[in-house]
Amino acid sequence: MANTPQARKRIRRNDRRADINKARVSRIRTFVKKVESAIASGDKTAAAEALRAAQPEMMRGVSRGVLHKNTVARKLSRLSARVKLLG
Template sequence: MANTPQSKKRARQNERRYAVNKARRSRIRTHLRKVEEAIASGDKDAAATALRAAQPELMRGVTKGVLHKNTAARKMSRLSSRVKALG
């Protein structure tokens, strides 16, 4: 348990940060799931639209420190190649 005033403050900050990061991660996963569903349905236009909406969310996750840069790049690359393969 936090005892000093500084450690109490850090605990409060960590709680807030955790909530914000959790919301961001959830938002990113939702966008990725929409792309996956569009790919599964075989609708190339919907998949491309969903991918265009997901890309800024992924990059925002990188700048906010929720995702690593290479992780986001890998996810984008794999999704875009799968969308491109639809036809």
């Protein structure tokens, strides 16, 4: 249990930041799912457009500190490779 005023404040702050970060990660996942659904449907133009929309969102997650840089780079690389393979 937090006994000092700083520790109590830190708990309140951590709870607020966790909610914000959860929303950010959820938003990024939504963009990635749009790309994956376009890939699954086989529509290359829609998949490429969705990927162009997802890239800045994912990089924004890196700059905000909710995702690691290499994780986003790996995911973008894999998504772009899958879009490239579409007919």
